[in-house]
Amino acid sequence: MPEPLRQFSTPFAAFRGGIRAAWLSVFAYVLFGTYIGIGALAYDFGFSLLWVCLSTILVWAGPAQVILISALGGGAALIEVAIAVGLSGVRLLPMVVSLLPILKTPSTRQRDLLLPTHFTAVSMWVESMRIAPLIAPERRIAFCNGIGTGYISSAMIATVAGYYLAAKLPLLMTAGLLFLTPISFLISVARNSRQLVDKLALVLGLAIGPLLAYRDVDLDILWTGIGGGTLAYVAHRVRESMR
Secondary structure, three states: OOHHHHOOOOHHHHHHHHHHHHHHOHHHHHHHHHHHHHHHHHHHOOOOHHHHHHHHHHHOOHHHHHHHHHHHHOOOOHHHHHHHHHHHHHHHHHHHHHHHHHHOOOOOOHHHHHHHHHHOOHHHHHHHHHHHHHOOHHHHHHHHHHHHHHHHHHHHHHHHHHHHHOOOOOHHHHHHHHOHHHHHHHHHHHHHOOOHHHHHHHHHHHHHHHHHHHOOOOOHHHHHHHHHHHHHHHHHHHHHHOO
């Protein structure tokens, strides 16, 4: 990690450093490809450009946004759509819970955590967990807000581009672009797995997930995370106790 990234004289300098880190990350370009697909999807379902841009800012989770657009576009009831989007967002809660203790200091106000909490998505969480510990604690919130702003600006530009390119993009290409985010997340998690418990959780998740999907189990991703993570933690505790 470059030394200048670790020290920022002001919160604004940390915020700019976060934006720069976001745009130098592969996630910015993965999100760009993903949100081109989301913009095209919204166009195909007849939503306005303003609506899809607002949904990008407010939902800020690609899978949940795909559920929102496809469910509303398919005529589903609002309460059903709300429940589906809410359940999709549950997967981000552990990321928020693990990130906030790194950002908090004794002088941190609760309202200062609202924006990084909203920005916490797969891409922002991976980069923040990797970089934030290297930064002075009082600058971490501003830095993470910069990362979130950098990623969401990439997504917004791509949403607009995808919306206007929708008539020219083949359906298969749109689906492929939407698939970039989970693939990039898998690669990043594999790269950042250092301890045996992390690697074991990843392997178990890759084994359990397809099995649950094949069996058509509801909330398969949620149960994969809970099952794989719990089994990995139990194995880690057993291994530690035997030392």
